[in-house]
Amino acid sequence: MCEQVRAWTHRLLDADPRDPLSASDLAARDRHFAGCKPCRLEAEEMQQVQYQLQSLSMDALPDSILDSVLEQTVRRRSHNPFFGFMVDWRLAAAAVVTVALIGFTGLYRTEPAGPPAAPIDRAQVDTIPQEDLERAAQEARVALAVTSRALRRGGAAAHRAREVIRDEVSTALREIPIQWPTASEPGRQGGGDV
Amino acid sequence: MHKDRVYQYARMMLRSEAEAQDVAQEALIRLWGHRETVDFSRVRAWLLRTAKNLCIDLIRKRQVRAEVDDGDAVVNEQRAMGHGAWQQVHAGELGQMMSDALSSLKPQDRAVVVLREIQGMPYDEIAETLEIPIGTLKARLHRARERLRTRLVRTGVTL
Numbered sequence: 001m002c003e004q005v006r007a008w009t010h011r012l013l014d015a016d017p018r019d020p021l022s023a024s025d026l027a028a029r030d031r032h033f034a035g036c037k038p039c040r041l042e043a044e045e046m047q048q049v050q051y052q053l054q055s056l057s058m059d060a061l062p063d064s065i066l067d068s069v070l071e072q073t074v075r076r077r078s079h080n081p082f083f084g085f086m087v088d089w090r091l092a093a094a095a096v097v098t099v100a101l102i103g104f105t106g107l108y109r110t111e112p113a114g115p116p117a118a119p120i121d122r123a124q125v126d127t128i129p130q131e132d133l134e135r136a137a138q139e140a141r142v143a144l145a146v147t148s149r150a151l152r153r154g155g156a157a158a159h160r161a162r163e164v165i166r167d168e169v170s171t172a173l174r175e176i177p178i179q180w181p182t183a184s185e186p187g188r189q190g191g192g193d194v
Numbered sequence: 195m196h197k198d199r200v201y202q203y204a205r206m207m208l209r210s211e212a213e214a215q216d217v218a219q220e221a222l223i224r225l226w227g228h229r230e231t232v233d234f235s236r237v238r239a240w241l242l243r244t245a246k247n248l249c250i251d252l253i254r255k256r257q258v259r260a261e262v263d264d265g266d267a268v269v270n271e272q273r274a275m276g277h278g279a280w281q282q283v284h285a286g287e288l289g290q291m292m293s294d295a296l297s298s299l300k301p302q303d304r305a306v307v308v309l310r311e312i313q314g315m316p317y318d319e320i321a322e323t324l325e326i327p328i329g330t331l332k333a334r335l336h337r338a339r340e341r342l343r344t345r346l347v348r349t350g351v352t353l
Binding site for chain 1: 195197198199200201202205215218219222223226234288289292293307311312313314317332335336339340342343346347
């Protein structure tokens with residue numbers, strides 16, 4: 001009987017909703033305790049062990065470690081602008097590539113631009129996880145920086161590309177509900193609960 | 195926060211602040227590397243599983259080192275762990291004794307205790323993290339509870 005009672009005690013402490021102790025088992029356990037002091041003491045001690053374990057505090061990972069992680073991941077990537085083009089972050093990333101392509105071709109085009117791009121489907125945008133959008137925003141910053149540098153080298157042709165970006169691409173990008181990362185902490189956006 | 199859970203898990207498994215920080219850092223970097231394939235609804239289990247594997251690697255390296263050095267694994271482990279610093283975190287006599295008792299458990303039993311009793315994770319997530327069936331998980335948990343109780347009672351702790 002004592003072994004059975006010990007198993008019941010463990011099941012109680014397990015607190016597994018898929019394996020609850022029945023009322024009849026609980027009653028049998030109490031009856032056993034009434035006549036078996038060692039079992040009762042053992043159960044109380046086991047409960048105390050669990051309580052003490054649950055009372056141990058959670059240690060926080062030092063900020064310096066998190067900074068080091070960001071340095072080796074997000075920030076390292078943003079130091080290498082061309083890496084930004086290698087990842088497809090769906091719709092927003094496609095918009096970024098469009099910006100880059102328009103910026104590049106704009107350097108060599110003198111004829112008027114073609115018809116404006118089709119409007120963005122907001123319903124489709126709403127289905128994109130916020131996390132993806134935030135990551136896309138990071139990619140966008142890198143791509144726009146590269147484009148900007150290219151434009152500065154482009155002289156008169158760049159002037160035309162800037163017009164395209166200002167009038168068409170920027171308008172399109174404003175349709176995407178992106179929260180742009182702050183300049184001071186680019187890597188902390190999109191961290192979520194991690 | 196998941197990062198803190200990973201750190202605490204590594205700290206309790208390795209009993210070394212510096213190594214636990216390394217493990218947490220490496221796990222987070224690997225998460226970044228796998229961000230395109232990781233299911234973010236189960237990222238906690240993914241992080242902890244990665245940390246578990248990193249801890250196992252470190253513990254194995256320690257054992258090899260111990261065999262090479264003087265064959266006394268315990269002494270070498272305690273040297274590596276910065277034991278005093280770890281114990282100070284859990285202030286109070288009982289907390290310290292609990293820390294000692296936890297250290298005496300086998301690593302696989304300790305892992306279950308940390309994830310279930312200290313971090314309060316659900317059974318299915320622990321099973322996924324440690325890659326063991328729930329029956330095995332509970333058997334380890336029950337064994338660990340009894341060992342902790344026995345050890346604490348033997349050392350004179352009034353529970």
